[in-house]
Amino acid sequence: MSCHISYFYLPFKTAATVVLMLSSPEEEVLAKACDAIYKFASKGDENKVTLLGLGAVEPLYKLISHEDPIxxxxxxxxFGIMASNHDVRKLLREMDVTNSLISRLAPEEDVVIHEFATLCxxxxxxxxxxxxQIFEQGGLEPLIRLLGSPDPDVNKNSVECIYLLVQDFQSRAAVRELNVIPPLLELLKSEYPVIQLLALKTLEVISNDRETRVILTEHQGLDYLLKILETKEFSDLHVEALAxxxxxxEDVDTMQxxxxxxxxxxxxxxxxxxxxxxxxxxxxxxIAKAAYDSENRKILNEHEVEKCLINLLGNDNDGVKAAASQxxxxxxxxxxxxxAFGPQxxxxxxxxxxxxxEEVKEAAVIALANLTAASPSNASAIAEAEGIEPLINTLSAERDGAIANAATVLTNMAMQEPFRLNILSHGIMSALVGPLRSTNSQVQSKAAFTVAAFGCDADARTELRNASGLGPLVELLHSKNEEVRRNACWAVMVCASDELTAVELCRLGALEILEEINLSTGxxxxxxxxxxxxxxxxNLSQKYSQMGYLSSSNIITDGFYDCGQVKLHI
Known part of the structure:
Protein backbone atom coordinates (compact mmCIF):
# COMPACT_ATOMS: atom_id res chain seq x y z
CA MET A 1 0.00 0.00 0.00
CA SER A 2 2.67 2.50 1.03
CA CYS A 3 4.60 2.18 -2.24
CA HIS A 4 1.70 3.85 -4.09
CA ILE A 5 1.82 6.99 -1.86
CA SER A 6 3.99 9.89 -3.09
CA TYR A 7 5.66 11.62 -0.11
CA PHE A 8 6.10 14.86 -2.03
CA TYR A 9 2.81 15.31 -3.82
CA LEU A 10 -0.64 13.98 -3.11
CA PRO A 11 -3.43 14.64 -5.60
CA PHE A 12 -6.75 15.43 -3.94
CA LYS A 13 -8.15 11.92 -4.38
CA THR A 14 -4.96 10.36 -3.04
CA ALA A 15 -4.98 12.78 -0.08
CA ALA A 16 -8.56 11.71 0.67
CA THR A 17 -7.49 8.06 0.53
CA VAL A 18 -4.57 8.69 2.89
CA VAL A 19 -6.89 10.45 5.36
CA LEU A 20 -9.10 7.33 5.33
CA MET A 21 -5.98 5.29 6.14
CA LEU A 22 -5.71 7.19 9.46
CA SER A 23 -8.43 4.83 10.74
CA SER A 24 -6.43 1.68 9.88
CA PRO A 25 -5.81 -0.82 12.69
CA GLU A 26 -2.27 -1.43 11.36
CA GLU A 27 0.47 0.60 13.02
CA GLU A 28 2.74 0.58 9.95
CA VAL A 29 -0.06 1.94 7.77
CA LEU A 30 -0.86 4.65 10.34
CA ALA A 31 2.78 5.70 10.61
CA LYS A 32 3.21 5.96 6.83
CA ALA A 33 -0.10 7.76 6.36
CA CYS A 34 0.90 10.37 8.95
CA ASP A 35 4.26 10.72 7.26
CA ALA A 36 2.67 11.32 3.85
CA ILE A 37 0.20 13.84 5.33
CA TYR A 38 3.06 15.63 7.10
CA LYS A 39 4.92 16.09 3.80
CA PHE A 40 1.72 17.16 2.02
CA ALA A 41 0.85 19.72 4.75
CA SER A 42 4.42 21.07 4.71
CA LYS A 43 3.99 22.23 1.11
CA GLY A 44 1.75 25.18 1.98
CA ASP A 45 -1.34 26.59 3.62
CA GLU A 46 -3.64 25.48 0.81
CA ASN A 47 -2.78 21.85 1.52
CA LYS A 48 -3.52 22.32 5.23
CA VAL A 49 -6.96 23.69 4.33
CA THR A 50 -7.50 20.68 2.02
CA LEU A 51 -6.66 18.27 4.84
CA LEU A 52 -8.94 20.16 7.20
CA GLY A 53 -11.79 19.82 4.68
CA LEU A 54 -11.09 16.11 4.33
CA GLY A 55 -11.58 15.65 8.08
CA ALA A 56 -7.95 14.73 8.82
CA VAL A 57 -7.74 16.56 12.18
CA GLU A 58 -10.11 14.32 14.17
CA PRO A 59 -8.39 10.97 13.49
CA LEU A 60 -4.95 12.63 13.89
CA TYR A 61 -6.04 13.82 17.34
CA LYS A 62 -6.60 10.19 18.41
CA LEU A 63 -3.20 9.21 17.05
CA ILE A 64 -1.15 11.75 19.07
CA SER A 65 -1.82 9.52 22.09
CA HIS A 66 -1.29 6.23 20.23
CA GLU A 67 0.68 3.59 22.09
CA ASP A 68 3.08 3.06 19.17
CA PRO A 69 5.90 5.67 19.48
CA ILE A 70 6.37 6.07 15.71
CA PHE A 79 -0.19 18.76 14.25
CA GLY A 80 2.94 20.92 14.64
CA ILE A 81 2.83 21.82 10.95
CA MET A 82 -0.96 22.09 10.60
CA ALA A 83 -1.38 24.45 13.58
CA SER A 84 0.15 27.36 11.65
CA ASN A 85 -3.24 27.65 9.91
CA HIS A 86 -5.88 29.78 11.65
CA ASP A 87 -8.84 27.50 10.80
CA VAL A 88 -6.96 24.43 11.99
CA ARG A 89 -6.15 26.16 15.29
CA LYS A 90 -9.81 27.05 15.70
CA LEU A 91 -10.78 23.38 15.41
CA LEU A 92 -7.95 22.31 17.73
CA ARG A 93 -9.26 24.75 20.35
CA GLU A 94 -12.78 23.37 20.02
CA MET A 95 -11.42 19.84 20.44
CA ASP A 96 -9.31 20.97 23.44
CA VAL A 97 -6.18 19.23 22.20
CA THR A 98 -3.83 21.19 24.49
CA ASN A 99 -4.09 18.62 27.29
CA SER A 100 -2.94 15.79 25.01
CA LEU A 101 -0.12 17.95 23.62
CA ILE A 102 1.07 18.87 27.13
CA SER A 103 1.18 15.13 27.94
CA ARG A 104 3.56 14.69 25.00
CA LEU A 105 6.08 17.00 26.75
CA ALA A 106 6.92 14.27 29.29
CA PRO A 107 10.69 13.55 29.67
CA GLU A 108 10.36 9.97 28.35
CA GLU A 109 8.95 11.16 24.98
CA ASP A 110 11.08 11.34 21.82
CA VAL A 111 12.85 14.68 21.15
CA VAL A 112 11.01 14.99 17.81
CA ILE A 113 7.70 14.75 19.68
CA HIS A 114 8.95 17.49 22.03
CA GLU A 115 9.86 19.63 19.01
CA PHE A 116 6.50 19.40 17.24
CA ALA A 117 4.30 19.39 20.36
CA THR A 118 5.97 22.63 21.51
CA LEU A 119 5.65 24.02 17.96
CA CYS A 120 1.91 23.29 17.98
CA GLN A 133 -6.13 26.29 28.40
CA ILE A 134 -2.35 25.77 28.40
CA PHE A 135 -2.04 27.62 31.72
CA GLU A 136 -4.94 25.85 33.43
CA GLN A 137 -3.81 22.43 32.21
CA GLY A 138 -0.34 22.85 33.72
CA GLY A 139 1.59 23.49 30.51
CA LEU A 140 4.07 25.98 31.97
CA GLU A 141 6.07 23.53 34.06
CA PRO A 142 7.01 21.11 31.23
CA LEU A 143 7.65 24.02 28.87
CA ILE A 144 10.10 25.56 31.35
CA ARG A 145 11.78 22.20 31.80
CA LEU A 146 12.24 21.92 28.04
CA LEU A 147 14.14 25.24 27.96
CA GLY A 148 17.05 23.03 29.07
CA SER A 149 16.58 20.54 26.22
CA PRO A 150 19.74 19.73 24.19
CA ASP A 151 17.70 20.29 21.01
CA PRO A 152 17.67 23.95 19.80
CA ASP A 153 14.30 23.56 18.02
CA VAL A 154 12.72 22.45 21.29
CA ASN A 155 14.38 25.42 23.04
CA LYS A 156 13.09 27.83 20.42
CA ASN A 157 9.50 26.54 20.40
CA SER A 158 9.32 26.31 24.21
CA VAL A 159 10.62 29.82 24.84
CA GLU A 160 8.35 31.24 22.13
CA CYS A 161 5.34 29.55 23.73
CA ILE A 162 6.32 30.86 27.18
CA TYR A 163 6.82 34.37 25.72
CA LEU A 164 3.26 34.31 24.38
CA LEU A 165 1.84 32.90 27.62
CA VAL A 166 3.46 35.50 29.90
CA GLN A 167 1.62 38.29 28.12
CA ASP A 168 -1.05 37.30 30.65
CA PHE A 169 -0.39 38.35 34.27
CA GLN A 170 -1.38 34.93 35.72
CA SER A 171 1.35 33.22 33.73
CA ARG A 172 3.90 35.89 34.70
CA ALA A 173 3.38 35.14 38.36
CA ALA A 174 3.40 31.38 37.73
CA VAL A 175 6.69 31.29 35.76
CA ARG A 176 8.37 33.20 38.57
CA GLU A 177 7.29 30.51 41.04
CA LEU A 178 8.49 27.83 38.60
CA ASN A 179 11.99 29.38 38.57
CA VAL A 180 12.07 30.38 34.90
CA ILE A 181 14.93 32.91 35.27
CA PRO A 182 17.95 30.51 35.34
CA PRO A 183 17.01 28.60 32.16
CA LEU A 184 16.17 31.86 30.36
CA LEU A 185 19.58 33.28 31.27
CA GLU A 186 21.19 30.07 29.98
CA LEU A 187 19.43 30.58 26.65
CA LEU A 188 21.21 33.95 26.33
CA LYS A 189 24.36 31.88 25.75
CA SER A 190 22.75 29.99 22.85
CA GLU A 191 24.54 30.03 19.50
CA TYR A 192 21.21 30.78 17.80
CA PRO A 193 20.24 34.50 17.75
CA VAL A 194 16.51 33.71 17.43
CA ILE A 195 16.63 31.80 20.74
CA GLN A 196 18.59 34.59 22.45
CA LEU A 197 16.10 37.14 21.14
CA LEU A 198 13.05 35.21 22.37
CA ALA A 199 14.68 34.73 25.78
CA LEU A 200 15.28 38.48 26.03
CA LYS A 201 11.74 39.30 24.91
CA THR A 202 10.40 36.96 27.60
CA LEU A 203 12.66 38.55 30.22
CA GLU A 204 11.45 41.99 29.13
CA VAL A 205 7.82 41.03 29.75
CA ILE A 206 8.30 39.24 33.07
CA SER A 207 10.72 41.87 34.46
CA ASN A 208 7.80 44.32 34.55
CA ASP A 209 7.06 42.65 37.91
CA ARG A 210 9.28 43.76 40.78
CA GLU A 211 9.55 40.29 42.35
CA THR A 212 10.93 38.93 39.08
CA ARG A 213 13.47 41.77 38.87
CA VAL A 214 14.77 40.85 42.33
CA ILE A 215 15.26 37.21 41.24
CA LEU A 216 16.90 38.34 38.01
CA THR A 217 19.42 40.44 39.93
CA GLU A 218 20.09 37.62 42.40
CA HIS A 219 20.99 35.34 39.48
CA GLN A 220 23.47 37.90 38.07
CA GLY A 221 21.05 38.63 35.24
CA LEU A 222 22.31 42.19 34.87
CA ASP A 223 25.84 40.88 34.32
CA TYR A 224 24.57 38.84 31.38
CA LEU A 225 22.69 41.82 29.98
CA LEU A 226 25.59 44.25 30.30
CA LYS A 227 27.90 41.74 28.61
CA ILE A 228 25.47 41.60 25.69
CA LEU A 229 25.50 45.40 25.47
CA GLU A 230 29.30 45.47 25.54
CA THR A 231 29.60 42.94 22.70
CA LYS A 232 29.39 44.36 19.18
CA GLU A 233 28.64 40.94 17.73
CA PHE A 234 25.39 40.96 19.74
CA SER A 235 24.20 44.28 18.30
CA ASP A 236 20.97 42.60 17.08
CA LEU A 237 20.11 41.93 20.73
CA HIS A 238 20.94 45.39 22.14
CA VAL A 239 17.41 46.81 21.81
CA GLU A 240 15.79 43.99 23.82
CA ALA A 241 18.65 43.80 26.34
CA LEU A 242 18.24 47.52 27.04
CA ALA A 243 14.49 47.06 27.52
CA GLU A 250 13.20 51.11 38.26
CA ASP A 251 14.45 49.61 41.53
CA VAL A 252 16.78 51.75 43.64
CA ASP A 253 18.73 48.71 44.84
CA THR A 254 19.46 47.71 41.26
CA MET A 255 20.41 51.25 40.31
CA GLN A 256 22.81 51.45 43.26
CA ILE A 287 16.31 56.39 31.92
CA ALA A 288 12.69 57.60 32.06
CA LYS A 289 11.57 54.51 33.99
CA ALA A 290 14.46 54.82 36.43
CA ALA A 291 13.82 58.55 36.90
CA TYR A 292 10.41 58.00 38.48
CA ASP A 293 12.26 57.31 41.74
CA SER A 294 13.87 60.27 43.56
CA GLU A 295 16.98 58.32 44.61
CA ASN A 296 17.47 57.11 41.05
CA ARG A 297 17.16 60.68 39.77
CA LYS A 298 19.89 61.75 42.15
CA ILE A 299 22.22 58.97 40.94
CA LEU A 300 21.50 59.75 37.27
CA ASN A 301 22.16 63.45 37.87
CA GLU A 302 25.51 62.62 39.46
CA HIS A 303 26.40 60.78 36.25
CA GLU A 304 25.37 63.82 34.14
CA VAL A 305 22.61 62.00 32.34
CA GLU A 306 21.31 65.40 31.18
CA LYS A 307 24.11 65.69 28.58
CA CYS A 308 23.20 62.28 27.19
CA LEU A 309 19.50 63.19 26.85
CA ILE A 310 20.19 66.60 25.30
CA ASN A 311 22.33 64.86 22.66
CA LEU A 312 19.45 62.49 21.90
CA LEU A 313 17.11 65.46 21.27
CA GLY A 314 19.23 66.27 18.22
CA ASN A 315 18.67 62.82 16.73
CA ASP A 316 17.08 62.45 13.28
CA ASN A 317 14.70 59.75 14.49
CA ASP A 318 11.30 60.90 15.81
CA GLY A 319 10.99 57.97 18.21
CA VAL A 320 14.33 58.86 19.81
CA LYS A 321 13.36 62.54 20.15
CA ALA A 322 10.05 61.63 21.81
CA ALA A 323 11.67 59.15 24.22
CA ALA A 324 14.42 61.64 25.14
CA SER A 325 11.79 64.33 25.81
CA GLN A 326 9.88 61.91 28.06
CA ALA A 340 21.07 71.57 33.95
CA PHE A 341 18.57 71.09 31.11
CA GLY A 342 17.76 74.81 30.79
CA PRO A 343 20.52 76.44 28.71
CA GLN A 344 20.94 73.75 26.04
CA GLU A 358 2.47 64.89 16.83
CA GLU A 359 4.03 62.48 19.35
CA VAL A 360 7.32 64.43 19.28
CA LYS A 361 5.47 67.72 19.65
CA GLU A 362 3.49 66.44 22.63
CA ALA A 363 6.54 64.93 24.37
CA ALA A 364 8.52 68.18 23.88
CA VAL A 365 5.80 70.44 25.27
CA ILE A 366 5.25 68.16 28.29
CA ALA A 367 8.99 68.42 28.99
CA LEU A 368 8.77 72.24 28.72
CA ALA A 369 5.80 72.29 31.11
CA ASN A 370 7.82 70.36 33.70
CA LEU A 371 10.94 72.46 33.11
CA THR A 372 9.13 75.76 33.63
CA ALA A 373 7.18 74.73 36.74
CA ALA A 374 8.46 77.05 39.52
CA SER A 375 11.49 77.94 37.39
CA PRO A 376 11.63 81.58 36.20
CA SER A 377 15.06 81.01 34.63
CA ASN A 378 13.72 78.21 32.41
CA ALA A 379 10.73 80.38 31.47
CA SER A 380 13.24 83.06 30.42
CA ALA A 381 15.14 80.46 28.38
CA ILE A 382 11.97 79.69 26.39
CA ALA A 383 11.44 83.36 25.64
CA GLU A 384 15.08 83.71 24.58
CA ALA A 385 14.69 80.67 22.31
CA GLU A 386 11.71 82.42 20.64
CA GLY A 387 9.36 79.78 21.96
CA ILE A 388 6.24 81.91 22.46
CA GLU A 389 4.88 81.69 18.90
CA PRO A 390 5.38 77.90 18.53
CA LEU A 391 3.74 77.43 21.95
CA ILE A 392 0.68 79.41 20.87
CA ASN A 393 0.58 77.40 17.62
CA THR A 394 0.64 74.22 19.75
CA LEU A 395 -2.69 75.30 21.29
CA SER A 396 -4.23 74.05 18.03
CA ALA A 397 -2.26 70.77 17.93
CA GLU A 398 -3.99 67.45 17.23
CA ARG A 399 -3.22 65.84 20.59
CA ASP A 400 -5.03 66.93 23.75
CA GLY A 401 -1.88 66.38 25.83
CA ALA A 402 0.05 68.82 23.62
CA ILE A 403 -2.67 71.49 23.91
CA ALA A 404 -3.03 71.17 27.69
CA ASN A 405 0.71 71.34 28.30
CA ALA A 406 1.23 74.25 25.90
CA ALA A 407 -1.34 76.15 27.98
CA THR A 408 0.57 75.17 31.14
CA VAL A 409 3.90 76.45 29.77
CA LEU A 410 2.34 79.78 28.77
CA THR A 411 0.75 80.08 32.22
CA ASN A 412 4.11 79.37 33.86
CA MET A 413 5.69 82.11 31.72
CA ALA A 414 2.90 84.57 32.61
CA MET A 415 4.28 84.78 36.16
CA GLN A 416 6.80 87.28 34.76
CA GLU A 417 5.13 90.45 33.43
CA PRO A 418 7.42 91.10 30.43
CA PHE A 419 6.71 87.60 29.13
CA ARG A 420 3.00 87.92 29.87
CA LEU A 421 2.77 91.08 27.80
CA ASN A 422 4.82 89.49 25.01
CA ILE A 423 2.53 86.44 24.97
CA LEU A 424 -0.55 88.70 24.91
CA SER A 425 0.84 90.52 21.87
CA HIS A 426 0.86 87.16 20.05
CA GLY A 427 -2.93 86.78 20.42
CA ILE A 428 -3.12 84.12 23.10
CA MET A 429 -6.71 84.87 24.12
CA SER A 430 -8.00 84.18 20.60
CA ALA A 431 -5.90 81.02 20.49
CA LEU A 432 -7.51 79.81 23.73
CA VAL A 433 -11.06 79.81 22.33
CA GLY A 434 -10.52 76.43 20.63
CA PRO A 435 -9.18 74.72 23.78
CA LEU A 436 -12.07 76.20 25.82
CA ARG A 437 -14.44 74.42 23.43
CA SER A 438 -12.60 71.11 23.78
CA THR A 439 -14.43 68.03 25.04
CA ASN A 440 -11.33 66.92 26.99
CA SER A 441 -11.53 67.91 30.68
CA GLN A 442 -7.74 68.31 31.02
CA VAL A 443 -7.66 70.74 28.07
CA GLN A 444 -10.72 72.61 29.41
CA SER A 445 -9.15 72.94 32.86
CA LYS A 446 -5.76 74.17 31.60
CA ALA A 447 -7.36 76.57 29.11
CA ALA A 448 -9.57 78.14 31.80
CA PHE A 449 -6.54 78.38 34.12
CA THR A 450 -4.59 80.16 31.36
CA VAL A 451 -7.49 82.59 30.80
CA ALA A 452 -7.33 83.39 34.53
CA ALA A 453 -3.56 83.99 34.29
CA PHE A 454 -3.86 86.45 31.39
CA GLY A 455 -7.33 87.92 32.04
CA CYS A 456 -6.00 90.50 34.51
CA ASP A 457 -5.04 92.61 31.47
CA ALA A 458 -7.86 94.78 30.02
CA ASP A 459 -6.73 94.26 26.42
CA ALA A 460 -6.72 90.50 27.00
CA ARG A 461 -10.33 90.61 28.20
CA THR A 462 -11.33 92.66 25.18
CA GLU A 463 -9.61 90.16 22.85
CA LEU A 464 -11.38 87.21 24.51
CA ARG A 465 -14.71 89.01 24.30
CA ASN A 466 -14.23 89.91 20.62
CA ALA A 467 -13.10 86.35 19.80
CA SER A 468 -16.38 84.98 21.27
CA GLY A 469 -14.42 83.23 24.01
CA LEU A 470 -16.69 84.17 26.91
CA GLY A 471 -19.46 81.80 25.76
CA PRO A 472 -17.40 78.59 25.96
CA LEU A 473 -15.91 79.82 29.26
CA VAL A 474 -19.38 80.21 30.76
CA GLU A 475 -20.31 76.74 29.47
CA LEU A 476 -17.44 75.30 31.53
CA LEU A 477 -19.18 76.50 34.71
CA HIS A 478 -21.65 73.65 34.03
CA SER A 479 -18.85 71.06 34.05
CA LYS A 480 -19.19 67.98 36.25
CA ASN A 481 -15.41 67.98 36.62
CA GLU A 482 -14.45 69.76 39.83
CA GLU A 483 -11.13 71.13 38.56
CA VAL A 484 -12.67 72.44 35.33
CA ARG A 485 -15.48 74.10 37.28
CA ARG A 486 -13.09 75.69 39.78
CA ASN A 487 -10.76 77.06 37.09
CA ALA A 488 -13.72 78.36 35.07
CA CYS A 489 -14.98 80.20 38.18
CA TRP A 490 -11.52 81.66 38.67
CA ALA A 491 -11.34 82.79 35.03
CA VAL A 492 -14.82 84.37 35.25
CA MET A 493 -13.80 86.17 38.46
CA VAL A 494 -10.71 87.62 36.75
CA CYS A 495 -12.52 88.48 33.50
CA ALA A 496 -15.39 90.20 35.35
CA SER A 497 -12.99 92.99 36.32
CA ASP A 498 -14.50 95.47 33.84
CA GLU A 499 -18.10 96.43 33.18
CA LEU A 500 -18.27 95.45 29.51
CA THR A 501 -17.03 91.93 30.17
CA ALA A 502 -19.12 91.55 33.33
CA VAL A 503 -22.28 92.60 31.47
CA GLU A 504 -21.51 90.14 28.63
CA LEU A 505 -20.87 87.32 31.11
CA CYS A 506 -24.23 88.04 32.77
CA ARG A 507 -25.94 88.07 29.38
CA LEU A 508 -24.45 84.62 28.69
CA GLY A 509 -25.97 83.27 31.91
CA ALA A 510 -22.89 83.21 34.17
CA LEU A 511 -24.79 84.84 37.05
CA GLU A 512 -27.50 82.19 37.24
CA ILE A 513 -25.01 79.33 36.96
CA LEU A 514 -22.80 80.79 39.71
CA GLU A 515 -25.81 81.25 41.99
CA GLU A 516 -26.71 77.60 41.42
CA ILE A 517 -23.12 76.52 42.12
CA ASN A 518 -23.01 78.49 45.37
CA LEU A 519 -26.22 76.88 46.58
CA SER A 520 -24.62 73.44 46.23
CA THR A 521 -22.18 72.35 48.95
CA GLY A 522 -20.72 69.81 46.53
CA ASN A 539 -22.66 95.28 36.74
CA LEU A 540 -24.36 97.51 39.33
CA SER A 541 -27.77 97.61 37.64
CA GLN A 542 -27.84 93.82 37.84
CA LYS A 543 -26.59 93.87 41.44
CA TYR A 544 -29.26 96.32 42.57
CA SER A 545 -31.88 94.21 40.81
CA GLN A 546 -30.59 91.04 42.49
CA MET A 547 -29.74 92.32 45.96
CA GLY A 548 -31.95 95.35 46.42
CA TYR A 549 -28.95 97.39 47.66
CA LEU A 550 -25.49 98.60 46.64
CA SER A 551 -22.36 98.61 48.83
CA SER A 552 -20.60 101.79 49.87
CA SER A 553 -17.72 100.81 47.58
CA ASN A 554 -20.03 100.58 44.54
CA ILE A 555 -19.76 103.84 42.56
CA ILE A 556 -22.59 104.57 40.16
CA THR A 557 -21.45 105.89 36.78
CA ASP A 558 -23.33 106.85 33.65
CA GLY A 559 -25.50 104.05 32.33
CA PHE A 560 -26.83 102.78 35.69
CA TYR A 561 -30.53 102.00 35.65
CA ASP A 562 -33.01 100.45 38.07
CA CYS A 563 -34.78 97.59 36.30
CA GLY A 564 -36.74 96.63 39.39
CA GLN A 565 -36.03 93.90 41.91
CA VAL A 566 -35.86 90.32 40.75
CA LYS A 567 -38.70 88.23 42.20
CA LEU A 568 -37.37 85.64 44.61
CA HIS A 569 -38.26 82.03 43.81
CA ILE A 570 -39.82 80.39 46.85
Missing part, protein backbone atom coordinates in the same frame (compact mmCIF):
# COMPACT_ATOMS: atom_id res chain seq x y z
CA UNK A 71 2.67 6.62 15.05
CA UNK A 72 2.53 9.02 17.97
CA UNK A 73 5.61 10.90 16.73
CA UNK A 74 4.35 11.22 13.14
CA UNK A 75 0.89 12.37 14.24
CA UNK A 76 2.36 15.06 16.51
CA UNK A 77 4.59 16.20 13.63
CA UNK A 78 1.48 16.73 11.48
CA UNK A 121 1.50 24.85 21.44
CA UNK A 122 3.48 27.93 20.35
CA UNK A 123 1.13 28.40 17.37
CA UNK A 124 -1.90 28.01 19.62
CA UNK A 125 -0.59 30.28 22.40
CA UNK A 126 -1.01 33.27 20.09
CA UNK A 127 -4.72 33.28 20.99
CA UNK A 128 -6.18 34.05 24.41
CA UNK A 129 -8.45 30.99 24.80
CA UNK A 130 -5.57 28.61 24.12
CA UNK A 131 -3.30 30.60 26.47
CA UNK A 132 -5.83 30.01 29.20
CA UNK A 244 15.15 44.48 30.28
CA UNK A 245 17.82 46.72 31.87
CA UNK A 246 15.33 49.59 31.76
CA UNK A 247 12.79 47.57 33.75
CA UNK A 248 15.46 46.62 36.30
CA UNK A 249 16.59 50.22 36.78
CA UNK A 257 24.29 48.05 42.35
CA UNK A 258 24.82 49.00 38.72
CA UNK A 259 26.39 52.28 39.84
CA UNK A 260 28.77 50.53 42.27
CA UNK A 261 29.92 48.02 39.68
CA UNK A 262 30.60 50.68 37.04
CA UNK A 263 27.71 49.44 34.92
CA UNK A 264 25.88 52.76 34.85
CA UNK A 265 28.89 54.58 33.45
CA UNK A 266 29.24 51.88 30.78
CA UNK A 267 25.54 52.09 30.00
CA UNK A 268 25.55 55.86 29.49
CA UNK A 269 28.73 55.63 27.45
CA UNK A 270 27.12 52.93 25.31
CA UNK A 271 24.10 55.19 24.70
CA UNK A 272 26.40 58.03 23.70
CA UNK A 273 28.22 56.07 21.00
CA UNK A 274 25.31 54.01 19.63
CA UNK A 275 23.86 55.09 16.29
CA UNK A 276 20.98 52.59 16.25
CA UNK A 277 17.69 54.49 16.73
CA UNK A 278 15.89 51.64 18.52
CA UNK A 279 18.81 51.27 20.93
CA UNK A 280 18.82 55.01 21.63
CA UNK A 281 15.05 55.03 22.09
CA UNK A 282 15.09 52.11 24.52
CA UNK A 283 17.99 53.73 26.40
CA UNK A 284 15.97 56.92 26.85
CA UNK A 285 12.95 54.85 27.97
CA UNK A 286 15.17 53.04 30.49
CA UNK A 327 13.05 61.10 29.99
CA UNK A 328 13.73 64.84 30.45
CA UNK A 329 10.19 65.23 31.82
CA UNK A 330 10.85 62.52 34.39
CA UNK A 331 14.28 63.90 35.36
CA UNK A 332 12.81 67.41 35.90
CA UNK A 333 11.64 66.36 39.36
CA UNK A 334 15.29 66.72 40.37
CA UNK A 335 16.02 70.45 40.78
CA UNK A 336 19.68 70.11 39.79
CA UNK A 337 18.60 68.34 36.59
CA UNK A 338 15.96 70.98 35.91
CA UNK A 339 18.67 73.65 36.05
CA UNK A 345 17.89 71.54 26.36
CA UNK A 346 15.18 74.20 26.15
CA UNK A 347 16.20 75.63 22.73
CA UNK A 348 16.15 72.10 21.28
CA UNK A 349 12.76 71.32 22.83
CA UNK A 350 11.37 74.58 21.43
CA UNK A 351 12.53 73.49 17.96
CA UNK A 352 10.65 70.20 18.39
CA UNK A 353 7.37 72.13 18.82
CA UNK A 354 7.45 72.70 15.06
CA UNK A 355 7.83 68.98 14.32
CA UNK A 356 5.41 67.35 11.89
CA UNK A 357 5.25 64.39 14.27
CA UNK A 523 -20.14 72.27 43.66
CA UNK A 524 -19.22 75.45 45.56
CA UNK A 525 -15.49 76.25 45.47
CA UNK A 526 -12.91 78.87 46.45
CA UNK A 527 -13.68 81.05 43.44
CA UNK A 528 -17.42 80.64 42.82
CA UNK A 529 -18.48 83.18 45.47
CA UNK A 530 -15.75 85.63 44.43
CA UNK A 531 -16.79 85.31 40.79
CA UNK A 532 -20.43 86.06 41.63
CA UNK A 533 -19.45 89.07 43.73
CA UNK A 534 -17.14 90.41 41.01
CA UNK A 535 -19.84 90.03 38.34
CA UNK A 536 -22.30 92.03 40.43
CA UNK A 537 -19.79 94.70 41.48
CA UNK A 538 -19.04 95.41 37.83
Missing amino acids: VRRNAVMV LAHMAAEYTSKL VVGNCL WIQRTGGLKKLLSFIGVSTVPDVQKNAAKA AISAMCENLASKR GIPQLVQLLSSDN HKNNFSEGALEKLLDN
